[in-house]
Amino acid sequence: MAKMVKVLQASPHTIIQRIRRLPLAGRVLVAMGDPVRPTDVIAEAVLPAGVLTLDVGRGLGVSPQEADACALRRPGEKVKAGDLLAQCEGTLTRAVRAPADGTLVDYSRGKAILSTQELKISVQAGMPGVVEDIFPEFGAKLRVEGGLVQGEWGNDGCAEGPLQVLEGLDLDAENVTLAAGEILALPEVTEPSVFETVRAADLAGLVTFWLAPALLAQAAACAFPVLVISGLGAGAADPRAWDWLQASRGKLSGLNAGGGADPAEQRPELIVPGEGTTPDKGASPDKGVAPVEALGLQAALALGQRVRILTGAAAGQVGKVSRLEEPLMFESGFAYSTATIDLADGRQVQVPQRNLVILG
Numbered sequence: 001m002a003k004m005v006k007v008l009q010a011s012p013h014t015i016i017q018r019i020r021r022l023p024l025a026g027r028v029l030v031a032m033g034d035p036v037r038p039t040d041v042i043a044e045a046v047l048p049a050g051v052l053t054l055d056v057g058r059g060l061g062v063s064p065q066e067a068d069a070c071a072l073r074r075p076g077e078k079v080k081a082g083d084l085l086a087q088c089e090g091t092l093t094r095a096v097r098a099p100a101d102g103t104l105v106d107y108s109r110g111k112a113i114l115s116t117q118e119l120k121i122s123v124q125a126g127m128p129g130v131v132e133d134i135f136p137e138f139g140a141k142l143r144v145e146g147g148l149v150q151g152e153w154g155n156d157g158c159a160e161g162p163l164q165v166l167e168g169l170d171l172d173a174e175n176v177t178l179a180a181g182e183i184l185a186l187p188e189v190t191e192p193s194v195f196e197t198v199r200a201a202d203l204a205g206l207v208t209f210w211l212a213p214a215l216l217a218q219a220a221a222c223a224f225p226v227l228v229i230s231g232l233g234a235g236a237a238d239p240r241a242w243d244w245l246q247a248s249r250g251k252l253s254g255l256n257a258g259g260g261a262d263p264a265e266q267r268p269e270l271i272v273p274g275e276g277t278t279p280d281k282g283a284s285p286d287k288g289v290a291p292v293e294a295l296g297l298q299a300a301l302a303l304g305q306r307v308r309i310l311t312g313a314a315a316g317q318v319g320k321v322s323r324l325e326e327p328l329m330f331e332s333g334f335a336y337s338t339a340t341i342d343l344a345d346g347r348q349v350q351v352p353q354r355n356l357v358i359l360g
Contacts (some may be wrong), residue, residue, distance in 0.1 A: 003184045003320050003337055004298045007309075008229075008267065009360040010125060012147040012244045013274055017132065018266075020123045021139035030140055032133070036125040038254040044122040046114030048105050057110030059096040060088040064110025073093040073112075074087040077104050086114050126158050126256035127271050146274035147248065148242045149229060152357075153211075154257030154268025155201070157225035161204035163253040163272065165245050166239040169194055177310070178200070183207060185245050187237040192218055199224070205246075207270055209237040224259035227268050230308065235316030238359065239344075247291040248272045299358055301339055309351050310340060318359065319343040325350065 027044025036042060057067035070086040073079060079098040085107075087095040110141040129144030164182040178184065180202040186194070188210040195218060198206050205225040213232045220226075229241065235306045301307070304322045323340035336352035343349065 001109050001246065003354055004300055005353060005358060007358045007360045008150045008152070009237070010241045010244070011147045011360070012247070014131070014145070014147070016127070016144050016146065016148055016271060017102045018127055018142050019135075019139065020125060021135060022121060022137075024121070025137040026096075026121070026149075027137065028140060030131045030134075031056065032131055034131045035129070036131060036142060037128055037144065037272075038124065038126055038256060040125045041122045042125050042131075042142075044120055045120040047105065048113075048117075049119045050115060050117035051105070051279050052099065052102070052114045052116060053339055054085070054096060054099070054110050054114060055110065056096050056107075056110040060086060060094045062088055063321055066109040068108060068148075069222075071112075073104050073105050073107065078102070079104060079114070085114075094125075094200070103135065105303055115295060118257060122170075124158050127256065127269075128160065128252070128254040129259045144271065144273050145167045146198075146272050147244055147309040148269050148271045149244065150267040150269040151229040152231045152268075155220045155222055155226045156258045157205075158254045158258070159204040159225050161253065163245065163248050163270075165249045169197060178203060185252050185270075187242065188212075188234060189219075190234070191214060191215075195219070195222055198222075202248045202282070209242070210235050222264050225255050227255060227257045227270060230316060231310070233316060238318050240318075266286070270321050271285040299360075301353055301356065301358070307341060308338075308359055309349070310355045310357060312349075312355065314341070317343055321347070321356075324353075 006323050020042055022045050024045055024350050026043055028043045030042045051233040057064045060067055060070060071090045072086055073085050080157040081098055085098055086095050098114060100116045102114045105115045106113040123139055126141060127142060129142040132143040133141035145161050153186045161181045161183045165185045166176060170176060178201040182203050183205045184203050189208045192215060207227045209230040210217060210233055211228045251272050257268045257331050276345050286318045299320055301324060303321055307321055309315055321339050322342045324339040327335040327337050336354055339348050341349050341351055
C-alpha cells in the first residue's frame with residue numbers, strides 16, 4: 001500500500017495561492033485586489049501585556065455594582081498615570097486613579113483591568129502577489145502566477161530581491177559579482193565564511209540545496225533569511241530545480257524562510273513571479289506546469305512520481321518511482337513498505353517509502 005509522504009513543490013510556472021492568518025482576531029490591513037510584497041504586514045493583532053487588576057469597589061468603599069456605576073472610563077480608552085478611572089460622590093468624595101500609563105482592557109463587577117504594555121502579533125505576506133480573498137479580522141488569501149521551489153528548512157524571515165545564482169562563492173573569479181539586495185542561490189554551503197560574505201555584501205537572503213550539519217546553528221542565527229532546499233549534508237542539486245533557478249537569474253524574487261507555527265501548514269519557499277499565459281492546472285509535472293495546490297502538503301506515493309531519497313546510501317539523490325512494494329524487513333528489525341526508485345544514472349534502489357519526499 002502506498003504511504004502518505006511529504007510533498008515539496010517545485011515548478012517553473014504555476015498558480016500559487018497562500019492563506020495568511022492571525023492566530024486570534026485582530027485587524028486586516030489589506031483589501032481585495034491589493035498588490036503585496038513579501039515583507040508587507042497584511043494583518044495584526046494587539047494583545048495586552050503587563051496587566052494590572054484594580055479593585056475599584058474596595059477603593060471607593062462601595063459594592064461592585066455601585067463601583068460600576070461610578071466608572072469614568074470605558075474599556076479601550078488609553079489613560080495616563082494619575083488619570084481618574086472612577087469617582088464616587090458622597091459625604092467624602094472618593095476616587096480611583098490609574099497607577100500607570102496604559103489601556104483600560106475591562107471594567108466590570110467592581111474591577112478594572114489595565115494593560116500597561118502591548119504585544120503586537122503580525123502576519124507578513126511572505127510572497128509577492130495580489131490579495132484574492134479576505135478573512136475579516138484574521139487575514140487574507142494571496143495569489144500569484146510564477147515559479148517556486150520549496151525547501152526542507154528555513155530560519156524564518158522574508159525578503160525580496162533580484163535572484164543571483166552561482167555555482168560557488170569564489171569572489172576572485174572574474175564572473176562573480178554580488179550586489180546589495182540580491183537573493184543568492186548556491187548548490188551547497190559548507191563553510192561559515194559564506195554567511196559573512198552575505199552579510200558583508202548586504203544581500204537580502206540565501207538559498208542553498210545542501211547545508212553542512214555543523215553550520216545549522218549558525219544559519220539559524222543569521223539576521224537574513226536562509227532556505228535549505230534538499231537538507232543537511234552534501235549532495236548534488238536537483239537538476240530540474242537548479243536549471244529553473246539559473247533561468248530565473250536576475251528576476252525579482254520573494255523568499256519566505258519561515259515554516260509557520262506548524263510546519264505541516266506551510267513550507268519555506270522561493271517564489272519568482274512570472275508572466276505569460278495562465279498555467280494549465282491539468283498539466284502534468286513533467287510538462288513543467290504543476291498546480292501547487294494539486295498535491296497538497298502530503299500525498300500518496302504513485303508510480304512515475306519524482307522523489308528525493310532522504311536516508312541511506314543514495315541519500316539526496318533524485319529519481320522516479322517504478323514500483324511500490326510490500327513491507328520488507330530491514331536490518332533495524334522493522335518492516336517498512338518500500339518503493340523501487342530509478343535513479344538518473346540508471347541504477348535502481350529499494351527504499352522505505354517513509355524515507356522519500358515527493359517533488360511535485
